[in-house]
Amino acid sequence: VCVAFQRVTGTLVLSVLTAVLGSLQFGYNIGVINAPQQIIEQEYNATWMHRYSEPIPHSALTTLWSLSVAIFSIGGMLSSFCMGIISEWLGRRKAMLINNLLAFIGAGLMAMSKLCQSFEMMILGRFTIGAYCGLASGLVPMYVGEIAPTSLRGALGTLHQLAIVTGILIAQILGLESLLGDKDLWPVLMGLTVVPTVLQMALLPFCPESPRFLFIVRCQEHHAKSGLRRLTGRMEVSDELAEMKEEKRRMDMERKVSIPELFRSPLYRQPIVIAILLQLSQQLSGVNAIFYYSTSIFQKAGVEKPIYATIGAGVVNCAFTVVSVRALKTLLLFNDSVPSMSYVSMLAIFGFVAFFEVGPGPIPWFFVAELFSQGPRPAAMAIAGFSNWTANFVIGMFFPYIAHLSGPYVFLIFAALLLFFLIFTFFRVPETRGKTFDQIAASFHxxxxxxxxxxxxxxxxxxxxxxxxxxxxxxxx
Structure with missing residues (x-):
């Protein structure tokens, strides 16, 4: 414990916290669309009335709202697939810096949509901010995983998920009608995501580039050594350099790994399947159905003030992320057939969120970075991110329709999927705690x-x- 403590330097703390500001924005933009749903739908109706002199049809409103929620995932899906190329071309730090331009554009479009009476701007803004989050969801855990000491990699990796759920909670609280969730201020709520953008852009120049990237990809040993000294607080970094040299030596003996090769090569096939299924286990748990639609879910369940129940779910989400450990969970089913069941519904969702955050919530994002060495890691992160965002889109777009057809029993579908993921994780996912990247890779080879x-x-x-x-x-x- 003392050794680990000595390795936590100011530069390491600054670098990790600056990086996870991107994760904070990711979470904020997941949760920000939830609370003001009815108000924004009324704005969509007013825009439709202005254009066509008649109220918007219910089916058109459902489609527009589902698209506003789910197109965020389309942006993330497309950009995450390019993450590997961008991170190799620009480097981890510079890629995070330039990615903030997408956040500025997306926030501006969403904030101006009411003034311009354009739900198209809102939808395009959600797509753009989704593209930002798609890159951030890969760049942040990659950067943190590469700069963190082996003994702290798991603990620091969970900060990505903690920042996400903190962002969700902040969005839920600010979405209260007494704060920014009313008919006049909701554009401010949508555009507030520029605040962590500005902060990250101001702090990133003071953070070192990933030494692993500098040494293994760019072959800049001097700069890598300088970065290691800043991150570790020690002048003697020969052990860390030796580990990277060994990893680079093994990489030089292999051909460059492309995305198709991850599936063709027997060396990478098993870890990439594990990476994909872990990402699917996170999204197909149904947790984002709660974060996207919890206000309407609680409302249908008979909860008097659904927005406060939504905030309660966010608080539980944050609390259990802090105590995150490796485990999977069973999803709870609720039914609103009798009035007293509204409280059971709240407890069920709180319990589900709590167990999510001690299982597939924090683990998949940094687990992928641990499964692969420096060579195949960017391609693997791109595939994993694409899988996560694809499943995210499916949940965001089609949950309202499935819930309408199956009612509260929609969560039985998620329960069956979670049972499969639990069994798969128990039998096929290896332990990575305290192991180097080469040691983890060797367990598959x-x-x-x-x-x-x-x-x-x-x-x-x-x-x-x-x-x-x-x-x-x-x-x-």
């Missing part, structure tokens, strides 16, 4: 040896990488 064998070897001081085991003396002196 050696089908004849179990993860337990590798853990025992590390405890005994034996080598744990694939090439070492292929040596003539089997790594034994």
């Amino acid at each position: 050696l089908p004849a040896r179990t993860n337990m064998d590798l853990d025992m070897d590390m405890d005994l001081g034996k080598p744990s990488t694939e090439l070492d085991y292929l040596g003539g003396d089997d790594g034994i002196n």
Whole structure:
């Protein structure tokens, strides 16, 4: 514990907190659309009346609102697929810096949509801010995972999810009608996402670039060493450099890994399937159905003041992210057939959110970065992000229609999916705590040896990488 504590330097704290401002915006833009739903729908109706001199049809309103919610995921889906290329071209830090331009554009479009009487601007703004969040959802955990010491990687990785749920809670609170959630101020609520944008742009120049990126991708050992010294607070960084040199040596022995090759190569097929399914487990849990539509869900369940119940879910979300551990959960089903069940509905959703945040909430985002070494990591993060955002879009777009057809039993669908993900995680997902990237990769490269064998070897001081085991003396002196 003392060793870990000594490694937490001011530069490391600044860099991690600056990076996760992008995650805060991600969460804010997930939650901001929830509370003012009815008010924005009224604005859509007023715009329709202004254009066509008749009220908007219910089906058109449902479609426009679902699109306003779900097109956020389309933007994220497309940009996350490009994340690998952008992060290699610009570097992790510069990519986060330039990505903020999308946040400015998206916030401006959403904030001006009421003044311009244009729900198209609102939808386009949601798409643009979604594109920003798609890049941030990959860049932030990649950067944090690469600058964090091995012993702190898991703990610092959870800050990405903590920032997301904090952003959701901030949006829910500011969405109160007594604050910014009324018919006049909701454009301010939508445009407020520029605040963390400005803060991140001001702080990023003081943060070092990822030493792993500088050394392994750009071959700039001097700059990588300088970054390591700032992050660790030590002049002697030979151990960290040795680990990166070993990783680079193994990368140089392999061909460059493309996205199709992740699926074709037996070395990467299993980890990429795990990465995809972990991302799907996060979204197909149904949690974003709650964050997107909880106000209307609580309203239908008979809760008198649904916005406060929504904020309660956000508080539970944050609290359980702080105590996040590796576990999966069972989704709760609620029914509003009797008045007293409205309270059961609230407890069920609070419980679901709590268990989500000790399982698939924080884990998938940084787990992907741990499964892959520097070479295939950008492509793997792009695939994982694309999978996450695709599932996010499906939930955001089609949940209202499925819920209308199946009523409260819609959550049984999520329960069945979660049971599958629980079984898969238990049997197929390896433990990565305290292991280097090479040690994690070796557990997939050696089908004849179990993860337990590798853990025992590390405890005994034996080598744990694939090439070492292929040596003539089997790594034994």
